[in-house]
Amino acid sequence: MSTETLFYGGTILPMTGETNRLEALLVRGGRIAFAGALDEARALAGPETEEVDLAGRALMPSFIDPHGHLPLVAQFAAFADLSGCTNFAQIAATLTAYREAKRLGPEDVLMGVNYDNNFLDEQAHPDKRLLDQVSTEIPIFIFHTSSHMGCCNSRLLELVGYTAGTPDPQGGRIGRLSGSREPSGYLEEASAFGPAIMQLFSRVKVDMPAQLAAAQQEYLSRGVTTVQDGASNPETVGMLASFAAAGALLVDVVSYPMAEPEIAEKLRPFADHLGQYSGHLKVGGLKTVLDGSPQGRTAWLSRPYEGGEDCAYGYLKDDALLAICRQAVEGGWQLLAHCNGDAASEQFLNQYEAALAEHPERRDLRPVMIHCQTVRDDQLDRMAQIGMIPSIFVGHTWYWGDVHLKNLGPERGARISPVRSALERGLIYNFHQDPPVTKPDMLHSVWCAVNRTTRTGQPIGPEQAIGVYDALRAVTVNAAYEYFEEDRKGTLEVGKLADLVVLDADPLAVELDAIRDIRVLATYKEGVCRYGGV
Numbered sequence: 279m280s281t282e283t284l285f286y287g288g289t290i291l292p293m294t295g296e297t298n299r300l301e302a303l304l305v306r307g308g309r310i311a312f313a314g315a316l317d318e319a320r321a322l323a324g325p326e327t328e329e330v331d332l333a334g335r336a337l338m339p340s341f342i343d344p345h346g347h348l349p350l351v352a353q354f355a356a357f358a359d360l361s362g363c364t365n366f367a368q369i370a371a372t373l374t375a376y377r378e379a380k381r382l383g384p385e386d387v388l389m390g391v392n393y394d395n396n397f398l399d400e401q402a403h404p405d406k407r408l409l410d411q412v413s414t415e416i417p418i419f420i421f422h423t424s425s426h427m428g429c430c431n432s433r434l435l436e437l438v439g440y441t442a443g444t445p446d447p448q449g450g451r452i453g454r455l456s457g458s459r460e461p462s463g464y465l466e467e468a469s470a471f472g473p474a475i476m477q478l479f480s481r482v483k484v485d486m487p488a489q490l491a492a493a494q495q496e497y498l499s500r501g502v503t504t505v506q507d508g509a510s511n512p513e514t515v516g517m518l519a520s521f522a523a524a525g526a527l528l529v530d531v532v533s534y535p536m537a538e539p540e541i542a543e544k545l546r547p548f549a550d551h552l553g554q555y556s557g558h559l560k561v562g563g564l565k566t567v568l569d570g571s572p573q574g575r576t577a578w579l580s581r582p583y584e585g586g587e588d589c590a591y592g593y594l595k596d597d598a599l600l601a602i603c604r605q606a607v608e609g610g611w612q613l614l615a616h617c618n619g620d621a622a623s624e625q626f627l628n629q630y631e632a633a634l635a636e637h638p639e640r641r642d643l644r645p646v647m648i649h650c651q652t653v654r655d656d657q658l659d660r661m662a663q664i665g666m667i668p669s670i671f672v673g674h675t676w677y678w679g680d681v682h683l684k685n686l687g688p689e690r691g692a693r694i695s696p697v698r699s700a701l702e703r704g705l706i707y708n709f710h711q712d713p714p715v716t717k718p719d720m721l722h723s724v725w726c727a728v729n730r731t732t733r734t735g736q737p738i739g740p741e742q743a744i745g746v747y748d749a750l751r752a753v754t755v756n757a758a759y760e761y762f763e764e765d766r767k768g769t770l771e772v773g774k775l776a777d778l779v780v781l782d783a784d785p786l787a788v789e790l791d792a793i794r795d796i797r798v799l800a801t802y803k804e805g806v807c808r809y810g811g812v
Contacts, residue, residue: 281307282304282305282306282311282324282328283329283805284305284319284328285302285304285305285332285337285778286302286316286329286332287331288331288334288336288337289336290770291336291339291750291786292339293751293754293770296747296786301315301319302319303337304319304322307805308775308776308804308806309773309804310770310775313770313771331812332780335782335783336782336783336784336785337770337780338754338779338781339754339755339768339770339778340501340504340777340778340779340802340803341500341501341720341753341754341757341779342503342708342753342757342758342761342767343710343718343720344506344646344709344757345508345648345669346507346508346710346714347506347507347508347509347712347714348505348507348531349490349510349514349518350714351496351713352492352493353482353484353486353489354392354714355492355496356484357390357391358376358420359390360391360393361392361423363398364399365398365400366398366399366404369390369398369404370408370409370411370412373412376388376390377412382416383415386483387419387478388413389420390418391421391714394422394423395422396681404420404429404463404464405462405463405464406431406435406461409430413431413433414432416431417430417431417437417477418430418431418433418434419434419471422574424570424571424573424574424715425714425715426467426570426574426576427464427466427471427570427571428464428465429465430463430465430471430474434463434474434477435474438473440461442459447470448595449467449592449594450465450467450471451467452464452465452466452470453465466574466576467576468567490526491526494527494529495809496713496718497529498529498801498803498809499798499801500721501720501781501798501801502720502801503777504530504531504757504758504767505532505718506531506532506533506534507531507533507534508648508712509536510533510536510561510565511535511536512535512541512545514535515533515551515561516547516548518559519548519551522551522556522557522558522559523557525557527557528558528803528808529808530555530559530803532561532562533559533561533562534562534564535561535565536565536566537565537602537605537613539601539605541564548561560761562761563614564602564606565614565615566594566615566616567615567616568594568599568615568616568625569590569593569621570618571618572652572674572678573674573678573682573685575588575590576590577619578590578619578622579620579621579652580621580624581690583685583686584685584686584687589619589621590619592621596629599625599629600632600633603629603633603634606645607630607633608633610640611643612646614646614648614669615645615648616649618649620652620653620657623647623650623652623653626647627661627666630645630664634664641664641665642665644759644762645667646667646668646760647669649671650670650671650695650700651674651695652686652693652694653696658696658703658705659703662703662704662705667706667707667708667759667760669707669760670695670696670752671695671709671710672697672726673709673711673722673726674695675727675732676722676726677716679691679731679733679738680734680736682738683738692742693739695739695742697727697743697749699742701744706760707752708753708756708757708759708760709753721793721796724749724752724785724793725790725793727748727752728743728744728793729793730743746790754767754769755768775804776805777803778802779801780801780802781796781798781799782797798810
């Protein structure tokens with residue numbers, strides 16, 4: 279196979295300016311060797327150069343995932359998919375069919391993913407009474423689509439030891455049957471469902487090499503060549519490092535282990551990956567989680583949700599978060615913090631600013647606020663002052679826009695994913711899909727940022743919409759910046775990696791509503807076609 283490829287004959291978007299176009303792109307040894315006129319490119323090309331006629335299609339930098347969970351994408355693909363269920367009966371039937379197809383017995387476990395109470399006829403979460411209809415012998419857990427809550431059956435409650443006397447953990451809640459303290463099976467946030475998941479994951483049967491290969495293809499099929507594991511632990515890093523050593527990573531993977539007191543020592547065996555790629559794996563920094571899900575009404579708000587006095591709750595006390603922020607700043611770690619509610623955003627800003635005040639020379643760490651669903655303008659102003667990056671889950675406008683308008687009211691609901699406000703303040707924002715919460719579909723996120731329309735076709739905060747080029751920057755140039763990789767990714771310039779995507783249409787030329795229908799035809803990682811073809 280030739281180590282040189284010449285692309286021409288289509289629209290080549292270098293992402294170096296909205297009106298900039300290239301006539302040809304020459305790739306050599308995995309990097310861009312020339313970007314410019316076709317005759318000059320051919321003069322530089324060698325005799326074995328492979329020429330690719332784009333035939334009017336579009337070529338641009340491949341997409342970069344600034345927040346997601348690659349191992350979970352791999353694992354969840356093997357579980358029962360409940361995304362198509364619209365009522366409790368369908369959930370029970372889907373789980374039963376899965377149990378029978380897999381021939382599961384009491385020594386096995388049954389897991390389901392992607393149910394959403396917001397779109398069930400019952401407008402409620404299932405509980406153990408429903409799951410007990412599927413089995414009282416096999417431990418069962420089903421994840422809400424947000425992965426911030428779920429439900430287990432009586433058998434799993436028994437294994438975990440949750441009883442009427444078990445108190446709610448810090449930053450979580452154990453659901454109770456009406457009028458009693460008896461656990462219902464509903465578990466809210468990781469501190470509550472974590473013990474149940476640990477019971478299951480130790481017993482679940484997975485073929486991780488095959489599932490990881492399939493997960494990478496899921497990303498590549500959507501034009502993504504840099505992927506995140508945004509909540510690793512040392513064991514996960516070790517697993518990814520073993521795949522990296524075996525040459526099994528086809529995409530770049532950036533891991534962010536969860537912050538804990540001894541994390542630096544626990545990561546010492548992976549020194550080759552700390553802040554640098556080895557075998558396509560890099561440990562990019564640390565991660566923490568400060569609240570829950572707005573569509574699940576567990577995001578921590580400064581003002582109550584509509585129809586009540588509940589603001590939800592935070593995961594951490596201020597002193598615990600300050601310790602994490604100090605750990606990151608003093609250790610030179612980039613820190614990612616999950617913040618959906620504005621109270622969580624306030625807590626992160628307060629404690630990070632306090633840690634930074636002790637080390638003002640460390641303003642170059644590019645901390646990241648993940649999700650930013652209800653972040654306020656005054657908080658965006660503070661983010662700009664300390665170089666904090668808003669990584670925005672802009673797909674919320676479509677997936678749960680109608681739910682947010684209901685839960686937050688028309689004013690706050692319309693302001694979810696405030697991209698325009700971030701752009702106006704000069705913040706280097708990016709977009710993510712939080713896989714496996716939603717598919718790693720960057721063009722859908724671009725469509726959402728430009729159109730801001732809910733599932734029911736209702737406009738949601740059109741004043742927060744941005745232009746197509748600015749939306750494309752969020753998933754290329756700006757996403758590369760989050761990883762300190764703007765010198766090697768995000769634009770088509772000489773010397774940068776030949777991470778490319780071929781689209782069947784130019785996103786800057788189609789009707790705004792057609793952006794989400796654009797198809798990925800081919801994805802190249804460092805000049806090698808890893809998906810599709812032209």
